Amino acid sequence: MNGETMSARQNADRLQAPALLSVQDLSVTYSSGSISALESVSLTVHEGEIVALLGVNGAGKTTLLRAISGLLGLHGGAIRAGSIRYRSADISSSSSWSRVRQGISISLEGRRIFGDLSVVDNLKAGGYTTSRAGTAKALEQVMELFPVLGRKRDLAAGLLSGGEQQMLAVGRALMQGPRLLLLDEPSLGLAPLIVKQIMEIVRDINAGGCSVLLIEQNVTAALSVANYAYVLDSRRVEHHGSAAALLADDTLRDLYLGVAAPTAPRGAENGALR
Numbered sequence: 001m002n003g004e005t006m007s008a009r010q011n012a013d014r015l016q017a018p019a020l021l022s023v024q025d026l027s028v029t030y031s032s033g034s035i036s037a038l039e040s041v042s043l044t045v046h047e048g049e050i051v052a053l054l055g056v057n058g059a060g061k062t063t064l065l066r067a068i069s070g071l072l073g074l075h076g077g078a079i080r081a082g083s084i085r086y087r088s089a090d091i092s093s094s095s096s097w098s099r100v101r102q103g104i105s106i107s108l109e110g111r112r113i114f115g116d117l118s119v120v121d122n123l124k125a126g127g128y129t130t131s132r133a134g135t136a137k138a139l140e141q142v143m144e145l146f147p148v149l150g151r152k153r154d155l156a157a158g159l160l161s162g163g164e165q166q167m168l169a170v171g172r173a174l175m176q177g178p179r180l181l182l183l184d185e186p187s188l189g190l191a192p193l194i195v196k197q198i199m200e201i202v203r204d205i206n207a208g209g210c211s212v213l214l215i216e217q218n219v220t221a222a223l224s225v226a227n228y229a230y231v232l233d234s235r236r237v238e239h240h241g242s243a244a245a246l247l248a249d250d251t252l253r254d255l256y257l258g259v260a261a262p263t264a265p266r267g268a269e270n271g272a273l274r
C-alpha cells in the first residue's frame with residue numbers, strides 16, 4: 001500500500017469511528033473577557049484515536065485542555081461561545097469533578113507532583129474518585145505500565161528524575177481509569193531516549209482502549225504516535241489532517257512544525273488536510 005492510499009484509508013477509518021469528544025466553535029477568554037485565548041476552535045477525538053495538538057507558544061493549546069477538563073474557571077477563564085460534547089452530551093457547564101467521573105483525565109503541564117509525598121501516595125491521590133479496591137487495581141496497572149514507579153514506590157517523588165516525575169504525572173492521571181486522556185507536554189525537558197519511552201507508553205495506554213489528546217512541542221515525537229493532528233496558531237485551528245498528511249506538507253513543515261522532511265515515501269498530500 002503506498003503512502004497516499006494509506007493516508008486516505010486512515011482518514012476514512014477516522015470518520016467511521018464514533019466521536020468521543022467534539023469541540024465546536026469554541027471561544028474562550030481570560031480576565032473577564034479582556035483576553036481572547038481561543039476563537040471558534042473545532043476539534044474531534046474519535047474513539048480509539050491519538051490526536052496531537054500542535055502549535056507555537058501561546059497559541060492556546062493548554063487553554064483548550066483546560067476547557068475540556070473543566071479547569072478554565074480556576075485560571076480566570078470562561079467559555080464565551082461554542083460547545084464541548086463528550087459521548088454526545090454537552091459537558092461545557094459540568095464540573096471538573098463530574099468530567100473526571102465520566103472518564104476524562106488530564107496530566108497538566110509542568111508535572112505538578114507532590115514532592116514530599118511518596119511515589120505511591122502521589123498515585124493514590126490521583127485515584128480519588130475510585131473505591132479502595134479500584135485504587136489497588138489501578139495502582140497495579142500503572143506500575144505495570146511504568147515499572148520504575150513500582151521499584152521506587154516508597155521514595156519521595158521530589159527525588160525522582162525529570163523523566164520519572166513525568167511518568168508519575170501521567171501515571172496519576174491514569175489512576176481514574178480514563179476513557180479520554182489529556183496530556184499537556186509530557187515530554188517537556190526530557191532527553192530523546194526518555195521522550196521515545198514516554199511516546200511508547202502513550203501508545204500502550206491507547207492500545208489499552210483509552211483515547212488520547214496530546215499537546216506536544218516535540219512535533220516529530222507527537223506525529224510518530226498520533227493518527228491525526230490539529231495545528232493551533234494565534235487562537236485558531238490553522239490546519240488539521242492525518243499525521244502523514246501534515247508531515248508531507250512542505251509549507252506546513254517549514255512554517256509550523258520545524259521538522260525535517262519525512263524519510264518514508266511521499267504521497268500523502270491528498271489526505272484530509274484542510
Ligand SMILES: Nc1ncnc2c1ncn2[C@@H]1O[C@H](COP(=O)(O)OP(=O)(O)OP(=O)(O)O)[C@@H](O)[C@H]1O
Pocket residue numbers: 030031035036037055056057058059060061062063064075076077
Ligand atoms: N490564566 C490566564 N490569564 C490570562 N491570560 C492567560 C492565562 N492563561 C493563558 N493566558 C493567555 O492565553 C493565551 C494562550 O495561552 P496557553 O497557555 O493556552 O498557550 P499554549 O499554546 O499552551 O502555550 P505554551 O506552548 O507556551 O504552553 C496566551 O496569550 C496566554 O498569555
Ligand SMILES: [Mg+2]
Pocket residue numbers: 061062063109
Ligand atoms: Mg501550554
